[in-house]
Amino acid sequence: MTKPALCVENLEKYFPPALAGWRALLHPVAKLTVPALRGVSFDMKPGEVLALVGANGAGKSTLLRILTTLLLPTRGRAEVCGFDVAREPAKVRRQLGYHTGADACLYARLSGRENLELFAEFNNMSRADASRRIGDLAELLGLGALLDRQVRTLSTGNIHRLGLARAMLHQPSVLLLDEPTRSLDPLAAAEFRRFLLQHIVGELGTTVLFASHALAEVEQLAKRIVVLDRGQMLICGTPSAVKAAAGAETLEGSLEILAHGPEVQAL
Numbered sequence: 558m559t560k561p562a563l564c565v566e567n568l569e570k571y572f573p574p575a576l577a578g579w580r581a582l583l584h585p586v587a588k589l590t591v592p593a594l595r596g597v598s599f600d601m602k603p604g605e606v607l608a609l610v611g612a613n614g615a616g617k618s619t620l621l622r623i624l625t626t627l628l629l630p631t632r633g634r635a636e637v638c639g640f641d642v643a644r645e646p647a648k649v650r651r652q653l654g655y656h657t658g659a660d661a662c663l664y665a666r667l668s669g670r671e672n673l674e675l676f677a678e679f680n681n682m683s684r685a686d687a688s689r690r691i692g693d694l695a696e697l698l699g700l701g702a703l704l705d706r707q708v709r710t711l712s713t714g715n716i717h718r719l720g721l722a723r724a725m726l727h728q729p730s731v732l733l734l735d736e737p738t739r740s741l742d743p744l745a746a747a748e749f750r751r752f753l754l755q756h757i758v759g760e761l762g763t764t765v766l767f768a769s770h771a772l773a774e775v776e777q778l779a780k781r782i783v784v785l786d787r788g789q790m791l792i793c794g795t796p797s798a799v800k801a802a803a804g805a806e807t808l809e810g811s812l813e814i815l816a817h818g819p820e821v822q823a824l
Contacts, residue, residue: 560639561600562731562764563624568633570594570619570788593619595788596633601764603730606754608779609768610812615785617768618657621733624766625655638730651680654729656720658739665709669700669719672708673726680727687726694722697752713740721749725757732757734767738774750778772808782808784815791815 570593594616601607609617622628624635626646634641640648663672670691677687695704698718703711708719717740724732737753738746757763769775775782776796784791784799792799792815796808803811 559602561636562603562605562638563601563766564636565600565620565624566598566634568594568597568620568623568635569631570616570623570628571631592788594623594630597783597785597788597790598633599783599790599793601766603764604758604762605781606758606765606767606779608775608782609766609785610770610772610775610782610808611785612816614787616788617785618735620785621655621735621766621768624649624733625653626650652730654724654727654732656724656732656734656737658717658734658736663708663716663719663723666707668705668707669711669722670704672719673704673722676723676726682727690726690728691722694725697756698722699748714742714745717741718745728761729763731764731766734765736769737767738769738771746774750774753778772812776808784812786816 572591572593574591597616597620599607609620611617619628623630624637624642626642626649629643634643636642637649638652640652642649663669664675667675673691673694674684674687677684677690682690691704695701698721700715700718700722703715703719708716711719721737724734738749741749753765758765765778767778779796781793781795782799783793792802794802799815800806800808800811803814805811805814
């Protein structure tokens with residue numbers, strides 16, 4: 558039996574309430590009472606593409622940050638390629654690539670090439686392997702001469718492309734994306750989706766978990782979707798199964814019905 562590439566079991570995350578003024582002074586260590594995730598469970602097969610959907614504040618980014626070891630869960634567990642995110646964070650990070658459309662995590666005064674070479678060293682890649690991989694990604698993502706310009710001189714879309722190259726530099730087994738096409742124009746977004754399906758998933762067999770508000774993109778890319786609402790998982794299944802369970806013709810309509818109806822179990 559194939560081992561899951563990613564496994565989430567009864568994952569919960571609570572934060573302390575935001576306090577200010579005298580309340581913060583009297584309660585310097587407030588109890589964890591604000592729920593971000595409440596009992597979320599699902600798994601992914603190697604090479605699968607799964608989307609996290611839901612309104613702002615549903616828990617999508619919190620879940621991704623737990624999987625990247627940036628946050629610790631309050632309860633429950635999560636594994637990436639068989640490694641526990643809380644107990645084996647270093648091993649988990651070796652398996653992951655992570656990119657968010659809001660922040661490319663690059664050094665503005667370095668060139669694109671210098672950034673990628675630096676991150677290649679962080680991933681213990683040899684100079685020869687790094688040079689070859691940077692060349693391949695530059696061709697695939699259309700970076701070209703942009704690699705030798707300082708990041709601060711690049712457009713938002715090109716910085717986004719460079720951030721994607723950074724996330725995929727070490728050919729991770731699992732790729733986590735938070736709003737991956739947020740800063741891309743329609744043509745660049747379409748090219749990225751083609752690149753994701755054909756190269757990252759089709760050729761490399763990478764497992765991809767992404768969060769997106771673009772429901773047309775979700776239906777185009779994802780084999781299954783997880784619908785989150787205020788930290789709870791409402792349903793997990795194929796887009797067609799989710800629409801059938803909600804009794805709606807569109808994914809957008811399904812999300813509205815599910816968010817205001819009874820909880821539905823995973824399909």
